[in-house]
Amino acid sequence: MKQGNAVLSGLGTTVFESMSRLAAEHRAVNLGQGFPDDKGPEDMLRIAADAVVDGWNQYPSMMGVPELRQAVARHENRFYGLDVDWQREVMVTSGATEALAGALLALIEPGDEVILFQPMYDAYAPLVRRAGGVPRYVTLTPPDWRLDIAAVKAAVGPATKAILFNNPLNPAARVFGEPELRDLADLVVVNDLFAICDEVYEHIVFDGRRHIPLITLPGMRERTIKIGSAGKTFSLTGWKVGYITAAPELLSILAKAHQYLTFTTPPGLQTAVAHGLEKDDGYFDGLAQEMQRRRDRLTEGLRRTGFTVLPCEGTYFVNIDLSDAASVDDVTYCRRMTEEAGVTSIPVSAFCPENPVTTVARFCFAKQDRVLDEAVDRLARWRDSMG
Ligand code: PMP
Ligand code: GLN
Numbered sequence: 001m002k003q004g005n006a007v008l009s010g011l012g013t014t015v016f017e018s019m020s021r022l023a024a025e026h027r028a029v030n031l032g033q034g035f036p037d038d039k040g041p042e043d044m045l046r047i048a049a050d051a052v053v054d055g056w057n058q059y060p061s062m063m064g065v066p067e068l069r070q071a072v073a074r075h076e077n078r079f080y081g082l083d084v085d086w087q088r089e090v091m092v093t094s095g096a097t098e099a100l101a102g103a104l105l106a107l108i109e110p111g112d113e114v115i116l117f118q119p120m121y122d123a124y125a126p127l128v129r130r131a132g133g134v135p136r137y138v139t140l141t142p143p144d145w146r147l148d149i150a151a152v153k154a155a156v157g158p159a160t161k162a163i164l165f166n167n168p169l170n171p172a173a174r175v176f177g178e179p180e181l182r183d184l185a186d187l188v189v190v191n192d193l194f195a196i197c198d199e200v201y202e203h204i205v206f207d208g209r210r211h212i213p214l215i216t217l218p219g220m221r222e223r224t225i226k227i228g229s230a231g232k233t234f235s236l237t238g239w240k241v242g243y244i245t246a247a248p249e250l251l252s253i254l255a256k257a258h259q260y261l262t263f264t265t266p267p268g269l270q271t272a273v274a275h276g277l278e279k280d281d282g283y284f285d286g287l288a289q290e291m292q293r294r295r296d297r298l299t300e301g302l303r304r305t306g307f308t309v310l311p312c313e314g315t316y317f318v319n320i321d322l323s324d325a326a327s328v329d330d331v332t333y334c335r336r337m338t339e340e341a342g343v344t345s346i347p348v349s350a351f352c353p354e355n356p357v358t359t360v361a362r363f364c365f366a367k368q369d370r371v372l373d374e375a376v377d378r379l380a381r382w383r384d385s386m387g
Contacts, residue, residue: 017033020344022339023344027342028344031345031372035364036237060267062259063255064090069086071277071278072084072245085248090244092270096227098258100123100227101127103196103244108132112162116128116138117166119169122351137353139151152184160191174313205314215245225250291316294365294369299365301372307320308321310360321359331350333361341381346362348360
């Protein structure tokens with residue numbers, strides 16, 4: 001028998017799927033996979049339902065329905081002051097994941113190097129490799145996960161084509177601020193790189209922080225692909241509606257990848273997301289405030305239980321430092337936590353392809369209060385039982 005593709009056949013099942021399966025097996029409270037247990041905004045659900053029943057359900061334009069592309073352009077202007085031409089600079093994708101895959105397929109030639117910052121979303125390295133690229137890792141370390149620009153410089157070489165940068169960063173829960181972003185943008189410009197920016201958590205930032213898209217920094221407008229997702233911004237992760245903002249020359253290549261990947265995205269969902277992006281500031285502020293409240297609730301509970309909780313500036317996630325709680329690595333610890341305590345988290349080593357950090361576990365706090373409280377109670381009982 002011939003073999004299938006070496007990159008894909010060499011991969012395991014994603015950590016989200018395997019930890020969710022383990023959680024179900026042990027009836028654990030699942031704070032592993034990152035998704036909110038809210039229904040999502042009622043008005044958007046209604047618009048989508050009406051659009052499916054009464055509207056057009058055939059292929060929409062491959063670039064996305066005009067309403068949504070216009071809404072994305074207005075969103076980029078309203079929140080970040082960007083001047084975006086919706087017809088030449090916006091494309092709708094089937095989730096941020098398709099946007100990431102398409103961007104890599106569109107930009108990478110075999111052997112091109114791509115700078116990745118670990119810990120990172122687990123799809124990145126396989127997507128780079130499957131596109132023929134070679135990942136070069138820059139490691140951020142807890143507790144502050146700072147971007148060491150000297151380490152980025154050291155990773156850049158003649159074959160470097162792009163950086164793939166996630167801000168706010170899953171799983172480290174960092175929101176990179178102006179000084180780090182300036183250094184990074186300078187480096188990207190000086191080395192003539194592309195920046196693929198995964199900003200799906202752009203509206204989930206806490207304590208008065210402001211998300212700054214890398215595309216807004218000097219010299220970045222022409223070389224950056226900014227990716228957003230309705231999944232995170234409207235707590236509708238199953239919809240898989242994503243959007244790209246990029247300069248026309250870049251977007252036209254990305255469109256070629258998109259036309260042969262998914263071509264389009266369900267029209268009714270696009271219409272509802274267009275409506276969502278036009279919501280007033282109260283919605284966006286409310287989302288951040290509500291997620292911050294849940295962060296605080298879980299953080300306080302974990303601290304009361306005796307865990308060392310790392311700072312969380314944004315995203316759905318808080319991390320605990322296991323270095324003094326456990327004599328085992330994070331994978332073993334998270335497995336035991338599911339089996340013995342009935343609470344599931346994700347070992348952060350799963351987000352590090354090279355020399356992984358093995359002392360951190362990630363919890364998703366985008367859950368109802370009673371779910372968070374139940375998880376904390378179970379963890380307290382588990383810690384007590386260990387004496
Ligand atoms: N990037 C990051 C950092 C994520 O955490 C996720 C997933 N939740 C995605 C991309 C994928 O987004 P989507 O569901 O829109 O494909
Ligand atoms: N992005 C989500 C997380 O980090 C999970 C996405 C998925 O399950 N594929 O948990």
